[in-house]
Amino acid sequence: MTTTLERPSRDTTATLSPPRTATRLRRPTWRDPRLLVGLVVVAASVALGSWAVAAAGHTxxxxxxxxxxxxxxxxxxxxxxxxxxxxxxxxxxxxxxxxxxxxxxxxxxxxxxxxxxxxxxxxxxxDLTLRTVAVPVTSGLSDRIVAGAAVDLWHVPPAPSATGAQDAPVAEPGPAVLVEGVTVAEIDEAGGTFVAGGPVTIHVLVASDDLATVLGAVAGEGSIAVVPVGGAG
Structure with missing residues (x-):
């Protein structure tokens, strides 16, 4: 005797999920705040770039x-x-x-x-606190001493006079700095050229506080030496 087993029927309507409805993407409108923010950012970037280019080329x-x-x-x-x-x-x-x-x-x-x-x-x-002083110079000038150069002025005392053998040697003061770092305003030279040992007048700008020292040295005995500051000229 043959026994036939019947398979239980499956309810296809219960197992199948209902169909989904496709969601449509809505096209952004001018009222979309994200679109407005993006436009503002782009416009600001363009304006900033234009300003930077214009500023870089401005003279x-x-x-x-x-x-x-x-x-x-x-x-x-x-x-x-x-x-x-x-x-x-x-x-x-x-x-x-x-x-x-x-x-x-x-x-x-x-x-x-x-x-x-x-x-x-x-x-x-x-407003000018400097005064021009004419300083005669009998020694040769360095070629670095030109208008606008910074120089130091030294006072060189006269050479000691000859004394008899029986006299004790007299200590003479050596050269001394008058002012440092003064500016050369102008140079007057005899004959139009610099000659070693020739007469030259150099005009320097001296602060009011140093005028008495420089003028006293110019009017006194001895000579004035002009020494360029390192890098002058």
């Missing part, structure tokens, strides 16, 4: 010295030349060509040839 016309300018010199636009430079935020530190040269401007500190003229290097004559 200012600034005055530079054509020749050395020494304290006490009166300066005008004819003594300067305008150059284009990138100063950034330092425009207030220099003399801008657009502002011109102040009337009756006097140089307060040495400005080398080609150097940009600092605004603080010019002022009124009353």
């Amino acid at each position: 200012d016309a600034v005055y530079a010295a054509d020749a050395v300018l020494t304290p006490g010199d009166r300066v005008s636009a004819q003594d300067l030349r305008a150059v284009e430079v990138r100063l950034g935020s330092g425009t207030d530190d220099y003399l801008l060509a657009a502002d011109g040269v102040p009337e009756d401007a006097v140089v307060l500190r040495t400005v080398e040839p080609g150097e940009l003229v600092p605004a603080s290097a010019l002022g009124a004559a009353d």
